[in-house]
Amino acid sequence: MSVTNEQVRHIAKLARIAMSDEEIERLVPEINNILGWVEQLGEVNTDGVEPLTAVIPNKLRLRDDAVTDGNKRDDILANAPVAEHGFFAVPKVIE
């Protein structure tokens, strides 16, 4: 499989990365080169093989449903590029 300019533009949109036409032109062969290389995995017979989900067997732990943290609003907002009235501020989305 290989990707086209249109597909790369679509991936950039999905990834929320603004890209110029020149950058897309440049990326298409790079991505195709990498995809061509990973396609060698097609040689491997994986019939009946389960995908690996946990690299080291480990139980997913549950903890008590109790409040253990909180009251950190100012800490959480401290690194926000724009915070107002105790909230994260984003560009206007509703007219």
Next chain:
Amino acid sequence: MSELTSLTIAQLRNGIRAGDFSAREVAEQYNAAVASARMLNAYTVETPDDALAAADAADKARGSGELGSLAGIPLGIKDLFATRGVNTTAGSSILKDFKPRYESTVTENLRRAGAGMLGKLNMDEFAMGSSNETSTYGPVISPWRRSDGGNAALAPGGSSGGSSAAVSAGIAPAATGTDTGGSIRQPAAFTGICGIKPTYGRCSRWGIVSFASSLDQAGPMAKTVRDCAIMLEAMAGFDPKDSTSLDLPVPKWEAGLSSDLKGKRVGIPKEYRIDGVPADIGALWDRGIEWLRDAGAEIVEISLPHTKYALPTYYIIAPAEASSNLARYDGVRYGLRVEGSGGLDGMYAATRAAGFGAEVRRRIMIGTYVLSAGFYDAYFTKAQKVRTLIKQDFTEAFEKCDLILTPTAPSAAFGLGDKTADPLSMYLNDVFAVPASLAGLPAMSVPGGLDEQGLPLGLHLIGRELDEQGVLNAGLAIEERAAFTAKPQRWW
């Protein structure tokens, strides 16, 4: 006063305890060494006061006899670890002004053991790279130079390139690293130091900027195997804040060190003899086999048949996880914001275009593609299935052996700029390191010798799950026999 910066952690610890010198003297010498080596670009932030405060606390506590295992030892911290109030950028412009309000579990553990911090260490952006050249701060320059008399600037390896350069240049006695697909071991090999990636889950990932969560592990980079054992003991441990943290006691790795390998079987995987690897590396591997045999081990040939598929598997899984993890950089909660045009979506896209470097953008794009509708099974699920087979290869091999010995990397340090034009050639430098990462196994690089150009080469040991002790012990056996004492000639 002798050069305290030439001592190991064990020597510093013992000297501070015995009162041969004060922790303050150690911190002061290191702070001065850090300040005099800025040409290497190893540190992104220097924190001399932090190192001094920990030293003073150790000197004060010495009278009471209650000293932590790293009391007064100043360490370099890779910039991937969140450090309270100190810039934590992961080498990325998108986090340029980020000052966490919290401390990562690993650095908190090190502080609890009494360690101080010399500063934050440069790295490839979001740990994506094998040469430290993708950092927004520019590359770290290796303290090593070829013996040909030329002054070509060499890569310190990556992504923990600031860590490797700092330890080998004597501007940190040891440093934290992280390893997703070789980022501790390859830089350790390039700079003639030791580095161990423990079993996945030994060290908490909490507070470490995420790259690929099923692969990321923290570990120490230090001058000796013993120092790695001391430091890993302090870093590791169960953490309820990391859902993949292993709820197991931390073994006494330092006390358990023994270079007697009688009864141990060391596997030599035939698939790791690949074309295009310099003869020096094959010769060092052969010497390593002899050293381990001399230490009492039995050598057995093993097969890891899916080895050649490890890198392509990695380059699907790691970018996929990265594209998901890095979705958090949205210009809203922390980091850079660029307003752009077109409202909220425009702001996201403009922020991420400006904040991420070329390699990170490339990997996010690949990751987004392999996870996208219609391609998910062909790429991501397929890679996860091959990952199962790679893990099985190791499980079967460990029925025939207790440890595996390979070279760490297929080359010595390369020149800055040599591989930046071709992403694939850079990826291939992790060919020997990546399989153990995919299988979550403990693995270590130990310096074995110099190549014909006078550059360090590493030997790589892979152990069973949770058998860091076996890896460290075999590392010690190599260290004792390799007698690697070469140091970079100071030019900086």
